[in-house]
Amino acid sequence: MRQKNRNSASFISTARRAWPDGCALTACCLWSGVTEAQRSASQSALQPASTQAQGIELLWWIMLWSGVVIFLAVMALLIWALWSGRQRESPLSLTASKNLVLTAGVAIPALTLVILVGGSLFLGRSVASAPPPDAMQVRITGWMWWWEIEYLDSAGNITATTANEMHVPVGRPVAVELASGDVIHSFWVPQLQGKTDMVPGKVNSSWFVATEAGEYRGQCAEFCGLQHALMAFVVVARPEAEFDAWLAHQAEPAAAPVTAATQQGRDVFEQSCGHCHRVRGTDATGNIGPDLTHIASRRTLAAATLVNNRGHLAGWIGDPQRIKPGNAMPRSLLTPQELHNLLTYLETLE
Amino acid sequence: MKTQAIYDQNPEATDLLSRTWRSPPGFFGWFTHVNQSRIGYRFIVTSVIFFALAGVLALVMRLQLISPENTLLGADFYNQLFTMHGTTMMFFFAVPAMEGLGIYLVPLMIGTRDMSFPRLNAFGYYVYLIAGISLYVALFMGMAPAAGWFSYVPLANIAFSPGKGMDLWTTMITFIEISALAAAVELIVTILKQRAPGMTLNRMPLFVWSILVMSFMILFAMPTVMAGSVLLALDRAFDMQFFVAAGGGDALLWQHLFWFFGHPEVYIIMVPALGIVSTVITTFTQKPVFGYTALVLSLVATGFVSFGLWVHHMFTTGLPHLGLSFFTAASAMIAIPSGIQIFCWIASLWGARIRFATPMLFVLGFFAIFVIGGLTGVMVASIPFDSQVHDSYFVVAHFHYVLIGGAVFPFFAGLYYWYPKMTGRLMSERLGRWSFALIFAGTNLTFFPMHQLGLQGMPRRVYTYLSDMGWGELNFAITIAAFILAIGFLLTLINAVVSRTRGVAAGNNPWQAETLEWATTSPPQNYNFRHLPIVHSRTPLWDEPDSSHRQVVAGLRADRRELLITTLLEAKPQSVLIMPHPSVWPFLLALAVGFGFLGFMFQPLLFVAGFALSFFMIVGWLWPRKPWLDTGET
Numbered sequence: 001m002r003q004k005n006r007n008s009a010s011f012i013s014t015a016r017r018a019w020p021d022g023c024a025l026t027a028c029c030l031w032s033g034v035t036e037a038q039r040s041a042s043q044s045a046l047q048p049a050s051t052q053a054q055g056i057e058l059l060w061w062i063m064l065w066s067g068v069v070i071f072l073a074v075m076a077l078l079i080w081a082l083w084s085g086r087q088r089e090s091p092l093s094l095t096a097s098k099n100l101v102l103t104a105g106v107a108i109p110a111l112t113l114v115i116l117v118g119g120s121l122f123l124g125r126s127v128a129s130a131p132p133p134d135a136m137q138v139r140i141t142g143w144m145w146w147w148e149i150e151y152l153d154s155a156g157n158i159t160a161t162t163a164n165e166m167h168v169p170v171g172r173p174v175a176v177e178l179a180s181g182d183v184i185h186s187f188w189v190p191q192l193q194g195k196t197d198m199v200p201g202k203v204n205s206s207w208f209v210a211t212e213a214g215e216y217r218g219q220c221a222e223f224c225g226l227q228h229a230l231m232a233f234v235v236v237a238r239p240e241a242e243f244d245a246w247l248a249h250q251a252e253p254a255a256a257p258v259t260a261a262t263q264q265g266r267d268v269f270e271q272s273c274g275h276c277h278r279v280r281g282t283d284a285t286g287n288i289g290p291d292l293t294h295i296a297s298r299r300t301l302a303a304a305t306l307v308n309n310r311g312h313l314a315g316w317i318g319d320p321q322r323i324k325p326g327n328a329m330p331r332s333l334l335t336p337q338e339l340h341n342l343l344t345y346l347e348t349l350e
Numbered sequence: 351m352k353t354q355a356i357y358d359q360n361p362e363a364t365d366l367l368s369r370t371w372r373s374p375p376g377f378f379g380w381f382t383h384v385n386q387s388r389i390g391y392r393f394i395v396t397s398v399i400f401f402a403l404a405g406v407l408a409l410v411m412r413l414q415l416i417s418p419e420n421t422l423l424g425a426d427f428y429n430q431l432f433t434m435h436g437t438t439m440m441f442f443f444a445v446p447a448m449e450g451l452g453i454y455l456v457p458l459m460i461g462t463r464d465m466s467f468p469r470l471n472a473f474g475y476y477v478y479l480i481a482g483i484s485l486y487v488a489l490f491m492g493m494a495p496a497a498g499w500f501s502y503v504p505l506a507n508i509a510f511s512p513g514k515g516m517d518l519w520t521t522m523i524t525f526i527e528i529s530a531l532a533a534a535v536e537l538i539v540t541i542l543k544q545r546a547p548g549m550t551l552n553r554m555p556l557f558v559w560s561i562l563v564m565s566f567m568i569l570f571a572m573p574t575v576m577a578g579s580v581l582l583a584l585d586r587a588f589d590m591q592f593f594v595a596a597g598g599g600d601a602l603l604w605q606h607l608f609w610f611f612g613h614p615e616v617y618i619i620m621v622p623a624l625g626i627v628s629t630v631i632t633t634f635t636q637k638p639v640f641g642y643t644a645l646v647l648s649l650v651a652t653g654f655v656s657f658g659l660w661v662h663h664m665f666t667t668g669l670p671h672l673g674l675s676f677f678t679a680a681s682a683m684i685a686i687p688s689g690i691q692i693f694c695w696i697a698s699l700w701g702a703r704i705r706f707a708t709p710m711l712f713v714l715g716f717f718a719i720f721v722i723g724g725l726t727g728v729m730v731a732s733i734p735f736d737s738q739v740h741d742s743y744f745v746v747a748h749f750h751y752v753l754i755g756g757a758v759f760p761f762f763a764g765l766y767y768w769y770p771k772m773t774g775r776l777m778s779e780r781l782g783r784w785s786f787a788l789i790f791a792g793t794n795l796t797f798f799p800m801h802q803l804g805l806q807g808m809p810r811r812v813y814t815y816l817s818d819m820g821w822g823e824l825n826f827a828i829t830i831a832a833f834i835l836a837i838g839f840l841l842t843l844i845n846a847v848v849s850r851t852r853g854v855a856a857g858n859n860p861w862q863a864e865t866l867e868w869a870t871t872s873p874p875q876n877y878n879f880r881h882l883p884i885v886h887s888r889t890p891l892w893d894e895p896d897s898s899h900r901q902v903v904a905g906l907r908a909d910r911r912e913l914l915i916t917t918l919l920e921a922k923p924q925s926v927l928i929m930p931h932p933s934v935w936p937f938l939l940a941l942a943v944g945f946g947f948l949g950f951m952f953q954p955l956l957f958v959a960g961f962a963l964s965f966f967m968i969v970g971w972l973w974p975r976k977p978w979l980d981t982g983e984t
Contacts, residue, residue, distance in 0.1 A: 042807070042820075043808075043819060044807050045738040046805050046806070056735060056737070059734060060735060060805070063728075063729045063732070064729075067728075067729065070721075071721055071725060074692065074717075074721050075718065077696055078696055078717055081700040081701075082714075085700070085701050085704050089701045091700055091701035092640075092697050092700040092701060097640045097641070097697035097698075097700070100696065101640075101644065101693040101694055104689070104693045105690040105691075105692065106689065109686055109689040110686060113685060113728065116728065117679055120732035120735065121678065121733070123732075123734050124671055124674075124678075124734045127733075127734045128671040178668075182510065183504045183505040184502055184505065188807075188809070190738060193737075194737025195738070195741070196666055196668060197667045197668060199595075199667060200596075200601055201596070201600065201601060202595070202668060204667075205668075220809070222502070222741060223741075223811040224505060225497075225505055226425045226429065227425060228812060325426075326426070
């Protein structure tokens with residue numbers, strides 16, 4: 001039997017939530033309804049967890065049901081027209097035809113569209129407005145194919161740097177500054193906010209207020225080359241106090257190795273990985289790949305492609321080109337002992 | 351002005367006319383044809399072949415997406431496939447197919463013998479053919495472009511797409527636009543200056559109106575993408591930095607240039623399709639469609655407004671909200687002309703004794719699918735909603751509904767409708783009905799669930815997705831449905847091939863239609879009409895069902911290619927135009943231009959060589975004729 005967890009809701013079950021009488025859209029919708037999200041980190045715009053995404057979801061349901069009504073009305077008229085010919089009824093008179101076109105083809109659509117455009121612009125103004133001044137500032141840079149995430153203090157200085165996993169406090173506005181290091185990417189966390197592109201030479205912005213604690217998956221939404229499909233990230237929304245502790249920890253340098261194995265692992269890292277990756281507090285200061293200072297605290301690897309555990313980490317370091325062909329990381333030529341020590345060291349980078 | 355019967359009794363003159371307008375036979379003769387019916391037919395057949403090829407690419411993509419983390423295709427090949435699918439469907443199927451119908455049918459519908467510039471017509475075809483073949487050769491060599499049919503910079507620039515594939519894309523896009531512009535110019539001149547005497551603008555068939563609007567739209571839309579692709583080629587070849595932010599360029603400039611063409615492009619495809627719908631409804635209800643003027647004005651309004659929508663493809667690029675709002679309003683506004691047309695057609699169908707043959711079935715299918723596509727179109731015009739579904743499968747669903755419903759269904763209706771005119775034989779009704787049923791079911795089963803996938807967060811243009819995402823079942827079902835859709839299309843293709851030899855003989859006017867193309871033989875002779883017709887209303891064939899009593903023009907010579915020029919509004923006879931003969935120069939010029947453009951990819955100097963070669967071909971093309979030798983005996 002399929003486990004149905006808190007976040008797993010499909011098109012149709014959400015429809016049922018919104019419409020308690022449980023009326024189904026169409027046979028197609030019903031048939032589509034078999035799909036259910038299996039993991040907690042969903043990416044569905046129909047399970048909103050922020051004020052912004054909730055507003056958009058409401059707009060969707062309004063538009064969907066008005067669309068259904070309009071579609072059924074047009075089809076009913078069409079079928080009626082066809083039927084009337086079968087019944088040997090006479091064709092519409094010129095006046096009746098004119099009235100039909102002017103009412104159904106001009107007046108009703110014009111009225112509906114004015115309401116829709118008005119409502120959409122009203123909602124759009126609040127969704128696209130400038131973030132409130134007390135919002136937490138985060139700068140996110142898209143790279144082929146991962147996300148660099150930098151937390152800024154009120155003066156605009158970087159306090160902590162991480163990658164592919166963003167933590168935010170529940171109930172506090174988060175303003176994101178969006179930039180790109182290479183091609184166009186698009187920042188999209190459907191449960192929290194619609195997408196905003198990251199365009200080279202331009203800094204875009206967006207903001208949201210997470211209303212519930214949870215994990216939300218985001219994914220690049222602008223085609224950005226070979227591994228566009230595997231450029232995702234996770235947003236973790238948690239209570240403010242927990243978040244503050246997390247941020248303070250992320251701001252610290254890496255813990256110094258204590259055992260011989262981890263010391264050797266750090267040496268391997270500095271020699272083999274440090275040209276591209278940084279672990280603050282060591283000699284590894286590369287800035288080509290993600291900052292790995294607290295990699296062991298992250299939930300995923302390779303831009304939310306793999307669950308973060310020792311096996312996946314070993315597989316990724318051993319042959320990243322097999323998992324994400326074309327990414328910038330070369331396969332390593334470490335001895336088994338070196339790899340073992342390196343993994344042991346990385347596991348200490350909580 | 352005489353009635354036709356008197357003149358038909360002169361077989362010698364008919365024979366001479368036939369020799370005068372003859373297309374040379376044989377393999378080498380093939381490259382010299384200039385008659386509009388030959389070129390139009392080639393456009394249609396070639397575009398249908400590209401449609402089939404692009405359809406196969408789509409099926410291969412669906413096989414890759416059938417299950418999560420599938421490894422059937424690599425990322426690079428998948429990216430090439432969707433780039434080629436989009437490029438082919440938009441540039442090599444939809445536009446040439448509609449142009450082909452226009453080139454084939456417009457001279458017949460307005461009662462003339464050829465298009466204004468027959469050699470330019472042939473040149474346009476060869477350019478199109480060379481562009482299409484080059485791209486597919488590249489695909490089979492595994493070096494096709496892979497930056498999407500929209501080729502956004504910087505991804506499409508040399509730093510991120512170093513291969514020859516992108517160079518090929520920029521050159522071939524320029525190429526295909528040359529072909530489209532040539533067709534547009536010709537169609538405009540032909541429609542405005544060669545209508546049969548008496549066919550005033552407000553007696554012109556609605557399909558001809560739609561081709562006229564399409565042609566003007568091509569004229570205004572295509573140059574921007576040509577400019578864009580030339581700038582991109584210069585960026586790539588000479589590091590010009592038009593689109594490179596670090597060099598003072600702007601990546602969004604490309605998007606503006608591309609979508610200023612790209613959005614009208616959708617309507618360039620749809621407007622002629624709407625013309626087909628009006629035509630089919632008129633014929634199969636056997637009465638004039640309601641609201642001729644409203645339908646014409648709706649087409650023109652659609653053409654105008656479609657140039658004010660392009661930024662709705664850029665709602666998420668961070669442009670100011672106030673500026674974007676205008677494009678929301680314009681995008682919603684374009685629903686009104688569509689609404690007017692839909693209800694004019696419903697009013698026409700009301701109480702009519704409808705003949706439910708295959709073309710009519712495709713038109714009814716068009717109603718259901720196009721209305722759904724239109725409704726989701728209004729939804730994505732909303733900026734906040736678009737920010738969720740933009741570049742997701744919701745949009746994939748939306749535009750396939752619009753393009754399949756709004757263009758492919760009417761195109762297939764047109765194919766079944768005009769096939770007897772083009773070949774002299776009817777397509778099988780039985781296969782046609784099966785094909786329609788499968789296409790209708792397949793379209794809905796394939797594309798409807800994509801709305802849901804998009805809302806569940808599945809982005810477009812992904813070669814795979816993780817099994818955790820829960821998108822697997824729907825994708826599996828979609829892949830199965832895509833094959834149902836493909837079988838539906840295949841049935842029509844089989845039908846077209848088989849009916850070519852086995853179909854029931856059609857006669858001149860199998861559907862009892864009212865427009866002039868049905869006044870001549872099926873298929874039409876190279877000269878189209880033995881005598882050019884004269885028109886007194888919008889429904890000339892219904893006014894005088896007996897062909898021997900129709901009024902015709904007398905006095906055109908049979909020993910050289912002559913046709914009648916009439917005035918722009920009233921279509922009063924004005925002068926006689928002498929038309930050029932078959933010629934191989936358009937083909938040679940297309941080869942020379944192709945050599946220059948393709949050579950440019952490898953060595954910029956070859957462009958100069960191609961330019962010089964083209965010069966010689968143009969000299970050959972324009973070499974003065976000896977008019978006193980211009981008789982049918984050449």
